[in-house]
Amino acid sequence: MNENINPNVHTETHTGHGGLHTDHHGHDHDGHHHHKQSFVSKYIFSQDHKTIAKQFLITGMLWAIVGGLFSVLFRLQLAYPDETFPILETFFGRWAKGGQIQPEFYYALITMHGTVLVFFVLTGGLSGTFANLLIPLQVGARDMASPFMNMLSYWFFFLASVVMFSSLFVQTGPAAGGWTSYPPLSALHEASIGSKAGMDMWIISMALFVVSSLLGGLNYIATILNMRTKGMSMTRMPLTMWAILFTAILGVLSFPVLLSGFILLLFDRNGGTSFYLSDIVVNGKILPNEGGSAILYQHLFWFLGHPEVYIIILPAMGLVSEVMSVNARKPIFGYMAMVGSLLAITILAFLVWAHHMFVSGLNPFLGSVFVLLTLLIAIPSAIKVFNWITTIWRGNIRFTPGMMFSIGFVSLFISGGLTGIWLGNSTLDIHLHDTYFVVAHFHIVMGVSAFFGMFAGVYHWFPKMFGRYLNNTLAYIHFWVTLAGAYLIFWPMHYQGLAGVPRRYLDFRLWSSFNHFTDLNKMITIVSIIVFATQLMFVFNFFYSIFKGRKVRSTNPWGSTTLEWTTPINPGHGNWPGEIPEVHRWAYDYAKDGRDFIPQTEPLNPGESKH
Amino acid sequence: MSTTWIFIALILGFVIIFQIAKASEYVSILKGEEKTRKENNRINAFLLLAFLIAGLFGVWYCNHRLSGKILGEAASNHGERIDNMLWITLAITGVVFLLTQIALFWFSFKYQEKEGRKAFYYPHNNKLELIWTVIPAITLTVLVGFGLYYWFQITGEAPKDAMEVEVTGKQFNWEFRYPGKDGTFGKRIYKEVNEAKSNPLGQIWDDAANHDDIYTTGEMHIVVNKPVKLIIGAKDVIHDVGLAHFRMKMDAVPGIPTTMWFTPKFTTRQMRDKYGPDFNYEISCDQMCGKGHFSMRGTIVVETQSEYNAWMATKQPQYLAAMEAMKGGAEKGAVPGNVKPVEAGAGAADSSATAGKPVAALTKH
Numbered sequence: 001m002n003e004n005i006n007p008n009v010h011t012e013t014h015t016g017h018g019g020l021h022t023d024h025h026g027h028d029h030d031g032h033h034h035h036k037q038s039f040v041s042k043y044i045f046s047q048d049h050k051t052i053a054k055q056f057l058i059t060g061m062l063w064a065i066v067g068g069l070f071s072v073l074f075r076l077q078l079a080y081p082d083e084t085f086p087i088l089e090t091f092f093g094r095w096a097k098g099g100q101i102q103p104e105f106y107y108a109l110i111t112m113h114g115t116v117l118v119f120f121v122l123t124g125g126l127s128g129t130f131a132n133l134l135i136p137l138q139v140g141a142r143d144m145a146s147p148f149m150n151m152l153s154y155w156f157f158f159l160a161s162v163v164m165f166s167s168l169f170v171q172t173g174p175a176a177g178g179w180t181s182y183p184p185l186s187a188l189h190e191a192s193i194g195s196k197a198g199m200d201m202w203i204i205s206m207a208l209f210v211v212s213s214l215l216g217g218l219n220y221i222a223t224i225l226n227m228r229t230k231g232m233s234m235t236r237m238p239l240t241m242w243a244i245l246f247t248a249i250l251g252v253l254s255f256p257v258l259l260s261g262f263i264l265l266l267f268d269r270n271g272g273t274s275f276y277l278s279d280i281v282v283n284g285k286i287l288p289n290e291g292g293s294a295i296l297y298q299h300l301f302w303f304l305g306h307p308e309v310y311i312i313i314l315p316a317m318g319l320v321s322e323v324m325s326v327n328a329r330k331p332i333f334g335y336m337a338m339v340g341s342l343l344a345i346t347i348l349a350f351l352v353w354a355h356h357m358f359v360s361g362l363n364p365f366l367g368s369v370f371v372l373l374t375l376l377i378a379i380p381s382a383i384k385v386f387n388w389i390t391t392i393w394r395g396n397i398r399f400t401p402g403m404m405f406s407i408g409f410v411s412l413f414i415s416g417g418l419t420g421i422w423l424g425n426s427t428l429d430i431h432l433h434d435t436y437f438v439v440a441h442f443h444i445v446m447g448v449s450a451f452f453g454m455f456a457g458v459y460h461w462f463p464k465m466f467g468r469y470l471n472n473t474l475a476y477i478h479f480w481v482t483l484a485g486a487y488l489i490f491w492p493m494h495y496q497g498l499a500g501v502p503r504r505y506l507d508f509r510l511w512s513s514f515n516h517f518t519d520l521n522k523m524i525t526i527v528s529i530i531v532f533a534t535q536l537m538f539v540f541n542f543f544y545s546i547f548k549g550r551k552v553r554s555t556n557p558w559g560s561t562t563l564e565w566t567t568p569i570n571p572g573h574g575n576w577p578g579e580i581p582e583v584h585r586w587a588y589d590y591a592k593d594g595r596d597f598i599p600q601t602e603p604l605n606p607g608e609s610k611h
Numbered sequence: 612m613s614t615t616w617i618f619i620a621l622i623l624g625f626v627i628i629f630q631i632a633k634a635s636e637y638v639s640i641l642k643g644e645e646k647t648r649k650e651n652n653r654i655n656a657f658l659l660l661a662f663l664i665a666g667l668f669g670v671w672y673c674n675h676r677l678s679g680k681i682l683g684e685a686a687s688n689h690g691e692r693i694d695n696m697l698w699i700t701l702a703i704t705g706v707v708f709l710l711t712q713i714a715l716f717w718f719s720f721k722y723q724e725k726e727g728r729k730a731f732y733y734p735h736n737n738k739l740e741l742i743w744t745v746i747p748a749i750t751l752t753v754l755v756g757f758g759l760y761y762w763f764q765i766t767g768e769a770p771k772d773a774m775e776v777e778v779t780g781k782q783f784n785w786e787f788r789y790p791g792k793d794g795t796f797g798k799r800i801y802k803e804v805n806e807a808k809s810n811p812l813g814q815i816w817d818d819a820a821n822h823d824d825i826y827t828t829g830e831m832h833i834v835v836n837k838p839v840k841l842i843i844g845a846k847d848v849i850h851d852v853g854l855a856h857f858r859m860k861m862d863a864v865p866g867i868p869t870t871m872w873f874t875p876k877f878t879t880r881q882m883r884d885k886y887g888p889d890f891n892y893e894i895s896c897d898q899m900c901g902k903g904h905f906s907m908r909g910t911i912v913v914e915t916q917s918e919y920n921a922w923m924a925t926k927q928p929q930y931l932a933a934m935e936a937m938k939g940g941a942e943k944g945a946v947p948g949n950v951k952p953v954e955a956g957a958g959a960a961d962s963s964a965t966a967g968k969p970v971a972a973l974t975k976h
Contacts, residue, residue, distance in 0.1 A: 087614045103902040178899045184865055185848040185901060191782065192901040278866030279801040282847040286802055294849055294864050328722070329730040337740050359851065360862045361869035364766035368759050375751045382747040383740065389714050390739070394731035395722045399655035407659065407719055414711045418704040421751070425758040427696045427765065431858040434851065434897040473632035476655065487666065495677040500855025502897045505905035513855055513893045516680055533621060537628070550636060591730035
């Protein structure tokens with residue numbers, strides 16, 4: 001590996017410094033170092049931020065297929081608990097004995113579905129892709145502050161993926177204690193088959209993931225703060241940059257806490273410590289552990305776990321703000337308020353974690369503090385929604401696929417955000433905690449919404465990534481089926497939650513209180529299969545269009561003001577063949593002074609007002 | 612076989628859609644890309660409006676179909692408060708939902724790209740932004756106010772006359788203990804747990820308060836209109852006592868006892884008269900606890916005081932069963948005849964000051 005990258009280290013460092021507008025000479029004929037690149041250093045151990053972005057995106061997409069497939073499998077069980085599917089036994093053997101999903105298998109599926117989608121797709125896949133692709137292009141830099149560290153960030157992510165994927169194949173199966181992996185369930189080998197080897201691999205994989213996330217995050221922060229091109233003051237940056245900056249800060253400050261929680265868990269599992277364990281009799285066996293607290297883990301977990309949902313949603317918000325403004329042909333409304341609300345969300349994100357623990361026996365007074373802080377988050381969120389709506393008001397809207405997904409994002413964010421006001425209120429949480437209401441809430445507000453933000457980003461920046469367009473017809477089908485499907489799947493779940501139907505049950509036939517949703521469960525499963533198939537169609541469109549899509553003929557196909565569209569259609573490593581352009585205005589001069597748009601690189605005209 | 616057909620149908624459907632999509636791209640090139648783009652714009656703008664209307668209808672229809680399937684009237688005093696809070700929250704968030712969704716989709720439709728339309732350069736308006744910061748702030752203050760008012764009522768101290776029941780969760784069922792005639796729970800320690808010796812809760816038999824404690828599993832009995840305080844714990848992993856009809860819920864954590872209290876309003880019989888003969892107050896485990904999580908079911912029988920007394924009279928203290936088991940064990944010689952476990956004695960002496968407070972003090976040395 002070293003042989004392959006060493007020749008580049010020098011060049012990359014050189015380009016990196018080139019970004020600091022001190023040394024522009026070396027880049028007048030930028031192609032000069034490209035012919036040296038072997039296949040491996042160009043496509044595999046690449047230090048080009050654009051290639052790394054594609055690696056994150058494609059890895060994330062593969063994970064999304066795996067995670068999505070898991071959800072289809074457990075939805076089959078929920079809809080048809082008494083039917084047999086022999087094909088499942090063919091593929092999964094004893095885990096689906098007699099064609100029926102076994103409880104252990106069901107719990108492994110939901111655990112891996114959550115882990116994969118939250119961390120590997122919506123954190124790694126989303127942040128990793130768009131932070132890497134957009135930061136240097138939009139702030140005007142040749143590459144990241146440390147391209148080598150950036151490459152490491154991807155390969156740690158890859159390693160984490162390999163470990164997590166391997167855990168699916170160990171004899172006792174992968175982790176099965178839910179994506180939150182609460183001890184003692186996750187700490188005791190005897191408590192569940194999913195708490196054996198699979199759990200250790202889960203922890204190791206997550207630790208590697210945290211390393212990847214930190215390496216990436218530090219790089220994002222350093223690049224945004226230090227490597228902006230001349231004239232790119234912080235308040236001239238597109239909102240994508242602000243969103244990614246705050247996301248990275250959240251990650252850097254909260255992931256280490258998660259890691260510490262996991263390490264203690266690893267000790268409790270294998271080292272005989274009692275951080276989380278006390279007074280336990282499991283399977284008739286009396287354990288010696290005393291004095292630990294199972295609740296401690298929940299504090300450590302949710303201290304990341306809650307910021308995590310903002311780590312997922314903030315980049316989506318940034319992407320949507322940008323795509324929306326471009327396609328409404330209007331400046332984003334209330335730029336400073338958008339930045340301020342991102343900041344407010346970032347700060348509050350650290351102060352609300354215990355709202356996941358209202359019924360854990362938490363002191364009610366402490367609970368009340370967390371109610372107040374939690375509901376405060378609704379204020380910046382509301383500001384953002386109102387500002388997005390005002391952005392499209394009196395616009396001249398082009399419904400590109402990216403724009404459609406942005407509108408869908410706002411709709412879903414409203415629907416899912418409002419139920420957050422229900423769950424954040426401890427009084428209601430007593431009844432709704434751990435029911436389908438929670439499932440509906442977080443799938444809409446951070447699952448599907450974040451996916452919509454990601455899709456908006458992929459459709460909008462695909463031309464920049466590959467120099468081609470995605471197929472529009474497939475894109476519109478993708479959008480409409482996914483939006484309608486998301487509402488059909490998750491809207492009725494609120495009612496199941498109000499009926500008290502608990503999460504993580506694979507069969508309701510035992511229960512007289514929860515067994516009357518059979519038809520609904522079937523409907524939801526059928527819709528989710530259709531939606532899943534539509535995502536496969538998107539994946540097909542993606543890979544097909546990389547090679548066969550309609551070619552991009554203009555450097556600025558969307559008529560956008562930002563810097564990434566001043567690069568060539570297929571930019572090489574270093575992004576701009578000549579000097580990095582200088583910036584003279586903010587990123588949102590659309591419809592100003594009778595002009596459709598004014599690129600950031602255009603100097604202010606005499607007498608022209610600033611925004 | 613049918614799965615094969617489904618796969619074949621899916622693949623065929625996909626091929627057809629893909630061919631149409633590819634053809635439409637060629638058509639758009641023939642027609643002129645700009646013209647196709649504008650056509651797509653009009654179609655999607657119309658669809659957004661149609662989606663709004665269909666969506667609002669869907670919201671109504673979903674409610675129409677499912678509102679009868681959610682739980683009936685709250686069956687506890689706290690449940691009433693929670694339902695009040697639910698209505699207040701629904702009213703406020705419902706209005707916001709309608710206004711913002713309608714604005715979003717209507718503006719999208721109305722301001723679709725049109726020949727000759729110029730977008731309006733409108734980067735900010737401080738007054739407007741102030742308004743929509745202040746209004747949510749006030750609304751949320753109201754919601755926090757109501758929420759905390761109810762929250763402190765629900766989580767406050769249980770009334771002095773509340774009956775107490777100890778609930779213990781284990782993989783995968785529920786165990787209950789009643790304090791017996793003396794009204795006091797005897798001490799217990801997890802290290803004494805021994806199913807073979809008929810001591811599933813680890814009661815310490817040296818403590819006389821234990822001698823009349825009643826142990827049951829699966830079904831809990833409580834008295835209508837009498838406050839009940841549950842003292843909740845777990846043996847192995849975290850469970851959760853979920854009582855949907857009473858709208859109550861509390862985690863059962865090994866090593867850290869929790870409590871909750873409420874006053875049931877209707878007997879099981881009254882509820883059966885209302886909701887049919889199959890009705891049962893069910894205890895669901897609401898915290899993932901392993902492979903049997905979905906089947907960790909208990910029931911609660913709410914009855915009148917006299918019915919409760921009659922039921923209680925049929926129960927024997929666990930002490931007798933344990934003594935029986937010990938005798939049997941001693942006779943067979945299978946269990947060393949250690950009637951006074953050393954550790955238990957030590958534990959009891961340690962925490963004699965906290966007699967009557969079960970679980971908590973005893974488990975920490």
